[in-house]
Amino acid sequence: MILDEVVQFLRRVPPFQFLSEKALNAAIKGISSEFFPKGSVIATNSGQDGDFLYVIKKGGVKRLLDSDGQQIVVDYKGEGDTIGYMSLLGEDVPWSCVKAIDDTICYLLRKDHVQALIDSDGQARNSFSKSFLHPANFDTLKEDRGFSYTCGEKILFSTPVADIARNNPATASQHISIREAARLMTERKTDYIVITDADAAPVGIVTNSDLRDKVVSLGMDVNLPARTIMTEAIHSVDAGDYCYEAVLKMVKNNVHHLVVISGGCLWGVLTNHDLMLLQGTSPLSIVKAIEAQSSVDGLIPVSNKINGIYSVLLAGGARAGNILRIITEINDRLVRKIITLAERDLGSPPVAYAWICFGSEGRKEQTFKTDQDNAIIYNDPANEGEAQAAFDYFSSLSKIVRISLLQVGFPQCPALYMASNPMWRRPLKTWKKYAADWCTTPSAKAVLNTVTFFDSRTVYGDETLLTAFSRHLMSHITGNRLLLGKAASLSIKNAPPIGFLKTFVVEKSGEHKDMLNLKVKGVAPIVDLVRFFALEKGISTPTTSTLMRIEALTASHSIVKEYAEELVHAFEYIMLLRIQHQYEKIRNNLPPDNFIRPDKLSNLQRRTIKEAFQVISKIQNIVIERYREMIW
Amino acid sequence: MVAALLNRFFKRSSAGHRPIESLEFVSLDVELTGLDDRRDSILSIGAVKMAGGRIALSESFYRLINPNVSFSGPVVTIHGITPSDVKSSEGIETALRDVIDFCGDRIIIGHCIDIDMAFLNREAVKLTGRPLKNQSLDTLAVYKWLLSRHCYKGDVPLNPSLYDIAKRFDIPVDISHNAVMDAFIAAQLLQRFISALCQCGVKYAGDLLRVGNAGCIITRGEISNL
Numbered sequence: 001m002i003l004d005e006v007v008q009f010l011r012r013v014p015p016f017q018f019l020s021e022k023a024l025n026a027a028i029k030g031i032s033s034e035f036f037p038k039g040s041v042i043a044t045n046s047g048q049d050g051d052f053l054y055v056i057k058k059g060g061v062k063r064l065l066d067s068d069g070q071q072i073v074v075d076y077k078g079e080g081d082t083i084g085y086m087s088l089l090g091e092d093v094p095w096s097c098v099k100a101i102d103d104t105i106c107y108l109l110r111k112d113h114v115q116a117l118i119d120s121d122g123q124a125r126n127s128f129s130k131s132f133l134h135p136a137n138f139d140t141l142k143e144d145r146g147f148s149y150t151c152g153e154k155i156l157f158s159t160p161v162a163d164i165a166r167n168n169p170a171t172a173s174q175h176i177s178i179r180e181a182a183r184l185m186t187e188r189k190t191d192y193i194v195i196t197d198a199d200a201a202p203v204g205i206v207t208n209s210d211l212r213d214k215v216v217s218l219g220m221d222v223n224l225p226a227r228t229i230m231t232e233a234i235h236s237v238d239a240g241d242y243c244y245e246a247v248l249k250m251v252k253n254n255v256h257h258l259v260v261i262s263g264g265c266l267w268g269v270l271t272n273h274d275l276m277l278l279q280g281t282s283p284l285s286i287v288k289a290i291e292a293q294s295s296v297d298g299l300i301p302v303s304n305k306i307n308g309i310y311s312v313l314l315a316g317g318a319r320a321g322n323i324l325r326i327i328t329e330i331n332d333r334l335v336r337k338i339i340t341l342a343e344r345d346l347g348s349p350p351v352a353y354a355w356i357c358f359g360s361e362g363r364k365e366q367t368f369k370t371d372q373d374n375a376i377i378y379n380d381p382a383n384e385g386e387a388q389a390a391f392d393y394f395s396s397l398s399k400i401v402r403i404s405l406l407q408v409g410f411p412q413c414p415a416l417y418m419a420s421n422p423m424w425r426r427p428l429k430t431w432k433k434y435a436a437d438w439c440t441t442p443s444a445k446a447v448l449n450t451v452t453f454f455d456s457r458t459v460y461g462d463e464t465l466l467t468a469f470s471r472h473l474m475s476h477i478t479g480n481r482l483l484l485g486k487a488a489s490l491s492i493k494n495a496p497p498i499g500f501l502k503t504f505v506v507e508k509s510g511e512h513k514d515m516l517n518l519k520v521k522g523v524a525p526i527v528d529l530v531r532f533f534a535l536e537k538g539i540s541t542p543t544t545s546t547l548m549r550i551e552a553l554t555a556s557h558s559i560v561k562e563y564a565e566e567l568v569h570a571f572e573y574i575m576l577l578r579i580q581h582q583y584e585k586i587r588n589n590l591p592p593d594n595f596i597r598p599d600k601l602s603n604l605q606r607r608t609i610k611e612a613f614q615v616i617s618k619i620q621n622i623v624i625e626r627y628r629e630m631i632w
Numbered sequence: 633m634v635a636a637l638l639n640r641f642f643k644r645s646s647a648g649h650r651p652i653e654s655l656e657f658v659s660l661d662v663e664l665t666g667l668d669d670r671r672d673s674i675l676s677i678g679a680v681k682m683a684g685g686r687i688a689l690s691e692s693f694y695r696l697i698n699p700n701v702s703f704s705g706p707v708v709t710i711h712g713i714t715p716s717d718v719k720s721s722e723g724i725e726t727a728l729r730d731v732i733d734f735c736g737d738r739i740i741i742g743h744c745i746d747i748d749m750a751f752l753n754r755e756a757v758k759l760t761g762r763p764l765k766n767q768s769l770d771t772l773a774v775y776k777w778l779l780s781r782h783c784y785k786g787d788v789p790l791n792p793s794l795y796d797i798a799k800r801f802d803i804p805v806d807i808s809h810n811a812v813m814d815a816f817i818a819a820q821l822l823q824r825f826i827s828a829l830c831q832c833g834v835k836y837a838g839d840l841l842r843v844g845n846a847g848c849i850i851t852r853g854e855i856s857n858l
Contacts, residue, residue, distance in 0.1 A: 001694060001813060002692050002812065003689055003692075028690065029690065030688075030690055032683070032686045032687055033689055034823070035820070035823040035824055035826075036827075037828075
């Protein structure tokens with residue numbers, strides 16, 4: 001009788017809704033329920049509670065991740081969501097803990113029973129993997145919840161093999177000798193080589209352990225054909241299959257390599273190491289991997305993995321604000337690591353310095369790898385000799401860092417806003433003079449510099465230097481009506497793309513005809529408006545992100561006070577749309593851009609984005625009204 | 633002898649010091665033909681096990697019992713059990729043996745559990761010559777204690793019904809009383825009380841039993857509480 005209620009509930013929740021009655025009964029054997037008051041910890045990763053799969057009956061939770069003693073919210077889950085699903089596969093998912101954000105009741109399903117069900121019942125296994133593969137089942141729920149909540153952990157279930165397998169693997173004809181195969185493997189720096197027949201179809205694979213176990217240790221003749229030592233039974237997966245299938249195949253056949261087939265042809269190779277890396281595609285594991293490197297070369301593969309985090313975070317339904325925070329944290333660590341490596345080679349700096357970044361990086365809003373925007377402020381040298389030493393040192397340092405950043409995937413800034421440009425690598429007193437110059441004669445360029453460096457924050461080094469500069473800059477801005485007026489007009493320069501007929505204003509011609517530029521028309525107007533308000537109220541570094549600024553301004557700025565919630569919602573929404581769009585591009589091996597087709601959006605998306613634009617438009621009109629005389 | 637005494641002493645004190653999360657409970661409820669513990673009989677027994685704050689949803693117990701006496705009147709509308717429902721049910725003996733077995737040495741909890749215990753003990757004495765050995769805990773007493781400590785907002789009502797309290801905690805209730813569902817509701821209440829108690833410093837078995845043993849005063853007119 002008590003169980004009736006449980007069954008009724010689970011019948012509405014994937015994956016349980018897809019189970020047969022018999023399978024459902026097996027899954028809920030030994031089920032219990034527990035109450036977690038708001039704020040209490042439900043499960044920790046170190047987990048004595050690892051024996052259960054939690055299904056949220058009522059309430060909501062957030063998953064947190066420890067980073068440097070700080071806890072970062074990774075995502076939120078609500079009624080009907082499942083926690084701990086991935087660990088069913090014995091994989092360690094490094095979320096540090098799950099906390100109740102509301103009074104929460106969970107059903108606790110015994111993992112051993114669910115595991116037994118998955119192992120023994122193919123249909124149930126399918127239902128489980130399907131529901132985690134197709135978050136579409138949750139769309140109705142998701143819309144109600146305003147994108148904060150979504151379904152469970154599903155890295156293996158949402159990542160196609162092609163996303164992590166190595167494309168274009170080393171291959172060799174079956175007539176090749178063992179020695180030749182080994183040489184090719186060394187040349188390609190790979191642990192395996194696929195042996196193919198005359199039609200280029202894979203017939204076997206030779207791995208490092210084959211060379212060790214069958215050749216070296218047995219003293220085999222290396223001139224024999226490589227096919228004599230290859231593993232013949234080749235198991236394959238399709239490039240479009242989800243990684244879960246691959247795990248099953250490896251486990252079932254006890255192999256560590258699978259050949260990946262696409263369109264009937266050899267496409268690549270998937271190793272269990274790739275799968276382990278995927279499991280390790282967590283912010284925490286990447287952070288650890290960054291810290292563990294001792295060369296820029298070592299950082300390159302780690303940096304390439306960062307994009308995998310988007311898949312995890314997006315699949316987990318994380319909010320844009322949280323995605324940005326996590327990516328910022330990781331990029332910061334990457335930059336810091338590169339600077340420490342450069343310092344290791346150059347020795348310690350002659351004077352203290354701050355490595356600062358601005359632009360989207362400065363606002364902690366960097367998504368996929370964008371241009372380097374950085375500068376150096378160093379302590380005023382005591383004498384000529386020190387000045388020269390500092391000049392030389394930071395010249396070398398900035399050059400090394402620029403090249404290293406390029407190597408790990410950050411393109412150079414075309415406008416040369418980089419520390420390697422001597423203009424942006426100066427002692428504090430020069431920076432102060434810059435600030436004074438910009439503010440007293442606010443030419444268009446000077447205003448642009450003012451707002452650009454207003455977004456700065458220290459990534460590495462002595463942050464008091466930037467604080468001193470920033471304070472100096474603020475002293476010149478406060479009460480400077482000419483400058484504020486120009487900043488105000490800058491903040492409304494991008495009109496929101498809503499026409500009189502409430503249609504989207506799209507690009508009229510060129511490559512992006514009929515498309516909408518999310519960055520220029522969506523993100524930038526909000527960033528610009530909020531930055532202007534922060535400038536007005538003197539809210540400066542380290543409060544540089546748009547969301548942090550809105551929070552800080554809510555108390556003091558009348559416009560923000562009234563529209564804070566709508567602004568945050570608009571920003572989060574447009575940002576998320578942009579991240580999703582760019583991630584799709586990257587997955588399809590295209591460069592990420594900011595252009596979406598409004599006609600490809602769902603009705604709900606269109607409606608939401610229009611509402612977001614209307615908020616921007618409304619606030620821009622208020623700014624125009626209020627600062628009319630300053631704007632002229 | 634001394635060793636045995638010491639042993640007993642330590643055993644008792646260590647039992648009293650067991651943290652609440654490690655305690656085994658069984659939430660129990662009986663439906664009756666009436667409230668007179670000399671003349672009235674048990675019509676059904678419902679129970680569900682708990683381990684600390686965890687309700688073992690699949691370990692529940694429910695029996696209808698033929699009282700072998702006629703019964704009627706307003707009481708039937710409360711639990712909805714009619715004489716014909718129990719005509720073919722087993723007698724109290726089997727059900728009692730099974731429920732004693734089900735409870736083991738768990739702490740028996742429930743809303744005004746003293747009443748349920750009185751009826752069970754009466755039958756147990758008849759059947760085995762002695763009452764149940766289990767300790768018991770009244771969720772109403774715990775609730776009143778928490779109110780008196782201002783852990784929850786509101787005055788201390790004289791005798792709120794199980795359903796009144798359940799509604800306050802957003803626990804869904806049915807219209808008619810059923811022993812196992814009422815036991816389940818009381819279990820859910822204890823779930824919530826445990827976390828509140830913990831904040832009031834009640835963390836061990838001994839303290840919990842003291843809080844939950846204030847006794848439950850109830851007049852015969854108020855049988856809706858059962």
